[in-house]
Amino acid sequence: MAVTKSAELVIDRGEDVWVWDEEDRKYLDATAGLWYTNVGHGRTEIQDAVKTQMEKLEAYPTFNDLANRPALELADRLAALAPVDDARIFFGSGGGDAVDTAAKLAIAYWEKLGQSSKNVIISRQNSYHGTHGFGTSLAGIEPNRVGWGPLIEHTERVPHDSVEATAAAIDRIGADSVAAIFVEPVIGAGGVIPPRPGYLEGIAQLARDREVLLVLDSVIGAFGRLGTWFGVERWDVQPDMIVFAKGVTSGYLPLGGLVVSGRIAEPFWGVEGNVFRHGATYAGHPTCCAAALANLDLLEAGGLLARGRELEVPLLEALAPLAEYEDIVEVRGGTGLLAAVELSPRLLSSLPQGALSFAQRMRSADVLVRPLVSAIAISPPLTVTEEHLRLIAEAIAWTLREVDR
Numbered sequence: 216m217a218v219t220k221s222a223e224l225v226i227d228r229g230e231d232v233w234v235w236d237e238e239d240r241k242y243l244d245a246t247a248g249l250w251y252t253n254v255g256h257g258r259t260e261i262q263d264a265v266k267t268q269m270e271k272l273e274a275y276p277t278f279n280d281l282a283n284r285p286a287l288e289l290a291d292r293l294a295a296l297a298p299v300d301d302a303r304i305f306f307g308s309g310g311g312d313a314v315d316t317a318a319k320l321a322i323a324y325w326e327k328l329g330q331s332s333k334n335v336i337i338s339r340q341n342s343y344h345g346t347h348g349f350g351t352s353l354a355g356i357e358p359n360r361v362g363w364g365p366l367i368e369h370t371e372r373v374p375h376d377s378v379e380a381t382a383a384a385i386d387r388i389g390a391d392s393v394a395a396i397f398v399e400p401v402i403g404a405g406g407v408i409p410p411r412p413g414y415l416e417g418i419a420q421l422a423r424d425r426e427v428l429l430v431l432d433s434v435i436g437a438f439g440r441l442g443t444w445f446g447v448e449r450w451d452v453q454p455d456m457i458v459f460a461k462g463v464t465s466g467y468l469p470l471g472g473l474v475v476s477g478r479i480a481e482p483f484w485g486v487e488g489n490v491f492r493h494g495a496t497y498a499g500h501p502t503c504c505a506a507a508l509a510n511l512d513l514l515e516a517g518g519l520l521a522r523g524r525e526l527e528v529p530l531l532e533a534l535a536p537l538a539e540y541e542d543i544v545e546v547r548g549g550t551g552l553l554a555a556v557e558l559s560p561r562l563l564s565s566l567p568q569g570a571l572s573f574a575q576r577m578r579s580a581d582v583l584v585r586p587l588v589s590a591i592a593i594s595p596p597l598t599v600t601e602e603h604l605r606l607i608a609e610a611i612a613w614t615l616r617e618v619d620r
Contacts, residue, residue, distance in 0.1 A: 218568070224578065229256030232596050232603055234583070242578065245607045246585040247596045250403060250435045250553070251466035254513045255598040261467045264509035268502045277306070277499030286499035289507050293463075293474065296444045299454060301477025303484070306498040309471040310434035310460035311345030314397075317430050317456050317473055318349035319493055321395035324428070327482035327489050335388055337427075338397045339375040341405030344432055344458075353397055356405050356588065375402060376410070378417035385425050395428035395455075396421075400446045403435035407547050407555035407592050410450075419452040428455040428479070434471070438462030439514050439597050441551035442524025445474070449524075449550075455479050465510045470503040514597075522597040523552040526604070530554050530593065533604040540615050553594040555587065556611060562618065563589055576617060580610035 225237045232255060234244050247253060254261075268285060275283055290304040305320075307313050318336055325333035338344060342355035352367035354360045355375065371388060374380045385393050398418055402408040422429040431454040436446030438461070443449060445457050456479060460471030483489050497503070514520045531548040534556060538546050542562035548554030558570060566572035570586035577584055577591075584607070585592040593607055 231255040231257065232599050241581060243582045243595075243603060243606055243610075245582050245593050245595050245610075247594050248466050249461070249585070250440070250592075250594050251461035251464075253439050253462040253597050254465045254510060254517070254519060255596040258465070258467075258510075258513060260513055261465070261506050261509045264505045265468065265502055268505035272501050274497070274500055274502060276496065278494055283499065283501040283504075285501045285504035285508060289504040292508070292511060293459075293472075297457060297474040298445060298448050298452075299457060299474050299476045301480075303475045303477065303480045304472055305475055306470065306472040306500075306504075307495040308469050308497045308500075309345075310432075310458060311347040311350050311471075312495050313434070313458045313460055313471040313473050314344045314350045314353070314432065315347045316493060317397070317458055318353070318395070320456070320473070320475065320479065320491065321428050321430065323491060324479050324482060325394055327486070330391070332392050333394045335369045335371060335393045336395050336397060337371045337373055337381065337384060337393060339399075339402070340372050341375045341402050341408060342372075342397065342399055342432075343402075343404035344397055344399075345434075358588065375405075375408060376414060378414060378421055381418060382421050382425075385421070385427065390425040390427065393425065393427045395430050397430045397432055399432045400436045400450070401441065401550050401553065403553070403592075404587060406557070406587060406590055407553050407594075409547070409550035415447075415450045415452050419454070422455075430454065430456045430458065432458045434458055434460045435553070435594075436551060438465075438510075439520045439523045440553060440594065442521050442527070444520065446551070463510065464503060464506045465513075467510065468500075468503040468506040469497070470500070470507055472498075519597045522599075526552050526597075526599065526601070529601045530604050533601070533608040534593070534611070537608060537611055537615075540612070542615060542619075547590075548593075552597060552599070553592065555590040555592050557590045560589075566618070573614060573618070577610050577614045579617070580613045582607055582610035584611075 227237045294302040338353040340355040344350040344353045433446045457474040542559040544557040563569040574586040
């Protein structure tokens, strides 16, 4: 805040993969906002759906027995698309809401079954699960966990790539104490780290064997980013819950939620008096749901859904030559339309604010990227072309040369 208070970059408008600042300078949006503008900027179809809904009913809560038609239609549509048995949908305002909902629901589920000792939640190193209470406590990115005082107890972090280490942690804690494992199919903010072959299937089998719930955090990976509706369809995995947000509306309005399997929903749907006393003010917001419905139409009818898979290799191929630079440690990607370029410790230490400074310098090449702890992330809209991918790689190479001057 002390640095940026007098140096804002004010984004004024957007169209497709481009945004403009208030000085009318044009940038290639290589991050799709914050991993979310999957259908691109300025889609009138979503704007029109929002306007139409606001003219009818702008907002109303969905607590108790209250509902609205867009929320019901969206819930039905998402449940039908989800790779989860007998799926139910729980809406919130974003990914952070949904993570906290998933954590509370996992613990409440076991409590309703008379197993209240199952209250430990496992997450992975390098993981990111938002900044709410549970999300901060589950964070596998260490800088996100420090400076807040005591966090929520009964959480445990394990290596991001080891089924064996996860099994050992469960056995050490005791399976009768572990409620759930939270897993991003592709780690996002923690460095864009795809899973090694067999990892997700191994974690899913481990969860079944130890009677632990599997919660997949697909906030970044869903709605085309990995080339499918929820990302997880690319693996032979059957989750108990899926966390979603971001791409469900392509960021046009705030919306997130959970896909919940029928098994997890049953103690609350099937037994009177088992109330899940949790919900956000704007859960099931009709205008946000109308935006999501229009966004799903665009992903489906426009052939955009598959683009995350179709462009994963071209993106990695465009970035791969950067690994020849001395100050590039690694180029990661190949699973979905997202990648990361890991910067060397020498380069990071030479810049005032590390990866953030590098990303800011890239603006001189008219490209916006997302700084991570020690890398820069690339996750453009699904409407991006291979020419755009080459422009992104060229901007990174140009910045590397400029920094070395």
